[in-house]
Amino acid sequence: MSRTTERSTTATDLAALPDALARRVWVADVRPCVDGGRHPIKRTVGEAVEVSADVLADGHDLLAAVVRYRGASDDDWRESPMRHQVNDRWRGSFAIERMEPYVYTVEAWIDRFASWRDGLGKKAAAGQDVTADLLEGAAILRDLAGRAEGTDRDLLLRCVGELEADDDPSGRVERAQSAAISEIARRWPDRSRATRWDGELCVEVNRRRALCGAWYEMFPRSAGEDPAQEPAGFAEARTRLPEIARMGFDVLYLPPIHPIGRRHRKGPNNALEAGPDDPGSPWAIGSAEGGHTAVHPGLGTLDDFDAFHEAARSAGLELALDIAFQCAPDHPWVGEHPQWFRHRPDGSIKYAENPPKKYQDIYPLDFECADWRGLWGALLDVVRFWADRGVRIFRVDNPHTKPIRFWGWLIPEIRATYPETVFLSEAFTRPKMMYALAKVGFDQSYTYFTWRNTKRDLIDYVTELTRGEPAEFFRPNFFANTPDILPEYLQFGGRPAFQVRLVLAATLAASYGIYSGFELCESEALPGTEEYRDSEKFQVRPRDWQAPGNLRDLVRRMNEIRRDNPALQRNGGLAFHEVDNEQMLFYSKRSADGANVILVVANLDPHNVHHGWVEVPLAELELGERETYQLHDLIGGGRYLWTGSRNYVRLDPQSFPAHIFRLRRKTRTERDFDYFM
Numbered sequence: 010m011s012r013t014t015e016r017s018t019t020a021t022d023l024a025a026l027p028d029a030l031a032r033r034v035w036v037a038d039v040r041p042c043v044d045g046g047r048h049p050i051k052r053t054v055g056e057a058v059e060v061s062a063d064v065l066a067d068g069h070d071l072l073a074a075v076v077r078y079r080g081a082s083d084d085d086w087r088e089s090p091m092r093h094q095v096n097d098r099w100r101g102s103f104a105i106e107r108m109e110p111y112v113y114t115v116e117a118w119i120d121r122f123a124s125w126r127d128g129l130g131k132k133a134a135a136g137q138d139v140t141a142d143l144l145e146g147a148a149i150l151r152d153l154a155g156r157a158e159g160t161d162r163d164l165l166l167r168c169v170g171e172l173e174a175d176d177d178p179s180g181r182v183e184r185a186q187s188a189a190i191s192e193i194a195r196r197w198p199d200r201s202r203a204t205r206w207d208g209e210l211c212v213e214v215n216r217r218r219a220l221c222g223a224w225y226e227m228f229p230r231s232a233g234e235d236p237a238q239e240p241a242g243f244a245e246a247r248t249r250l251p252e253i254a255r256m257g258f259d260v261l262y263l264p265p266i267h268p269i270g271r272r273h274r275k276g277p278n279n280a281l282e283a284g285p286d287d288p289g290s291p292w293a294i295g296s297a298e299g300g301h302t303a304v305h306p307g308l309g310t311l312d313d314f315d316a317f318h319e320a321a322r323s324a325g326l327e328l329a330l331d332i333a334f335q336c337a338p339d340h341p342w343v344g345e346h347p348q349w350f351r352h353r354p355d356g357s358i359k360y361a362e363n364p365p366k367k368y369q370d371i372y373p374l375d376f377e378c379a380d381w382r383g384l385w386g387a388l389l390d391v392v393r394f395w396a397d398r399g400v401r402i403f404r405v406d407n408p409h410t411k412p413i414r415f416w417g418w419l420i421p422e423i424r425a426t427y428p429e430t431v432f433l434s435e436a437f438t439r440p441k442m443m444y445a446l447a448k449v450g451f452d453q454s455y456t457y458f459t460w461r462n463t464k465r466d467l468i469d470y471v472t473e474l475t476r477g478e479p480a481e482f483f484r485p486n487f488f489a490n491t492p493d494i495l496p497e498y499l500q501f502g503g504r505p506a507f508q509v510r511l512v513l514a515a516t517l518a519a520s521y522g523i524y525s526g527f528e529l530c531e532s533e534a535l536p537g538t539e540e541y542r543d544s545e546k547f548q549v550r551p552r553d554w555q556a557p558g559n560l561r562d563l564v565r566r567m568n569e570i571r572r573d574n575p576a577l578q579r580n581g582g583l584a585f586h587e588v589d590n591e592q593m594l595f596y597s598k599r600s601a602d603g604a605n606v607i608l609v610v611a612n613l614d615p616h617n618v619h620h621g622w623v624e625v626p627l628a629e630l631e632l633g634e635r636e637t638y639q640l641h642d643l644i645g646g647g648r649y650l651w652t653g654s655r656n657y658v659r660l661d662p663q664s665f666p667a668h669i670f671r672l673r674r675k676t677r678t679e680r681d682f683d684y685f686m
Contacts, residue, residue, distance in 0.1 A: 270337020295340025
């Protein structure tokens with residue numbers, strides 16, 4: 010039989026105990042929180058940060074909690090109240106007002122007045138003697154008055170006198186429980202033993218374009234009208250700007266505009282041998298004419314670029330440039346800094362490979378070379394060069410083939426001078442790599458949307474991006490096609506496939522994009538691949554923009570709808586709903602204030618008519634079971650009156666494969682007279 014001997018606590022031990030140990034409130038699991046706070050969450054000016062935390066304490070006392078937050082330019086902390094939800098989970102929020110970093114945490118305490126008030130009410134309701142409780146309340150209010158000021162202090166002291174008066178207890182209970190006194194008490198609580206969560210979480214704040222925008226990709230060299238002429242330059246490409254602006258795009262993205270290498274230049278359709286007049290791939294950067302800070306002579310000069318940039322701005326388009334950190338074999342760096350490249354045992358420089366694919370026209374850079382600091386500095390200078398010329402959006406080619414820490418260094422370096430700069434990651438790679446790039450600074454990323462075409466795939470993937478932790482730091486950009494990707498769905502789905510993918514891209518994500526030719530429903534691929542036949546990556550591709558069946562007016566209308574409806578300008582507020590047909594997708598998006606509600610029903614089968622019954626989430630949309638509500642079809646223009654949750658929809662892809670509805674509830678007057686105008 011053993012005996013446990015407890016260690017006696019000495020006076021010295023007790024004196025060493027910190028005051029914080031006696032604080033009864035426990036605060037834990039503060040969210041949003043990315044990787045335990047290692048990386049910031051992301052917001053834009055005007056967005057809210059919804060904060061939640063576990064807040065609890067022993068016993069039955071009532072608690073109070075606040076979100077404490079401040080921007081980089083704030084001298085003091087600001088606070089926003091939190092409310093208890095369920096199972097000790099509390100929630101609160103604050104708004105981002107300025108484009109600067111924010112920090113936030115949670116603080117909670119025992120609400121002595123609310124606890125006393127609650128107990129007093131229960132005892133009084135049970136007919137118990139509350140004389141002592143009233144005196145206890147007077148002491149609490151006197152303590153509150155010691156912190157209060159002005160009228161609040163006067164009212165609290167008056168209430169103290171009333172609670173200490175020797176008159177009818179029921180009247181004193183009523184005065185103690187008045188809403189006015191409770192409100193004053195909330196303003197002057199005793200927080201001497203409040204618990205603050207041990208840590209501060211960060212918010213990276215970007216401008217609005219980092220969240221929301223419609224992107225259009227074009228190759229300036231294909232903007233000429235005569236295919237027999239030389240590739241077009243910036244002067245000719247300016248003629249395309251009014252039409253792109255008319256379609257309602259916000260961002261015009263250009264592939265690399267630099268000199269193209271001649272050694273191992275690729276020919277049409279990625280042929281290994283190029284003819285003397287073949288222009289080559291813009292991503293094979295560098296030649297005798299210059300490298301990453303030069304303009305291809307066929308496009309013009311830096312002055313021509315500046316004129317094109319200004320013309321785009323005047324048309325309401327913001328220019329995005331491609332950053333591709335790789336070199337053609339005849340890039341100046343190959344001769345000047347051979348140590349920046351990987352070499353084979355025979356001393357030759359290794360070209361890029363993604364087995365079995367080979368890219369003989371490109372040399373990758375060696376980010377681990379002995380002179381890595383010199384290399385990193387040169388790459389930073391490239392981005393600075395174009396930022397100095399006014400470029401504030403960069404689409405980065407294959408960032409996942411460069412070290413994550415490199416981007417975690419370069420992006421803040423650029424933002425130290427140009428905080429409004431936006432970086433888009435073109436990383437079609439493993440999900441965790443895509444997320445890592447977002448965590449270290451990329452504002453947006455290409456996604457797998459291009460290959461998500463079935464109902465289940467779309468629901469699962471979009472839910473992953475818009476719910477939970479990824480939604481706090483990863484902003485998707487839903488490009489419907491790219492020069493590298495012509496998905497099978499578009500190859501074989503005909504015009505309805507292009508229509509429905511446009512609708513999905515433009516309504517599911519706050520940012521989306523198309524590569525030129527999408528509006529012409531270009532769908533011819535090299536057999537068995539997702540590569541365009543006669544790809545514009547390797548040759549000039551003039552087009553007939555007036556060709557019959559083009560989608561220019563639909564694109565314009567979609568961008569109008571996006572601009573007119575705040576619900577479509579955010580990634581939050583998205584929910585999928587039931588429809589009894591596996592070829593139909595039904596979802597809603599709501600603005601942050603809930604005032605703007607969009608409902609989308611899409612037929613995912615571009616070949617066949619489908620119909621089904623949709624289940625409108627009445628409770629979520631604050632609609633009554635028997636309430637009649639109006640849906641305005643933003644594409645077709647029709648107006649429909651629906652009642653209840655279950656309603657019928659039929660979609661013929663040859664007419665149009667989707668409905669985009671804006672919900673309108675009855676006003677008070679309309680409810681009284683039971684009609685819609």
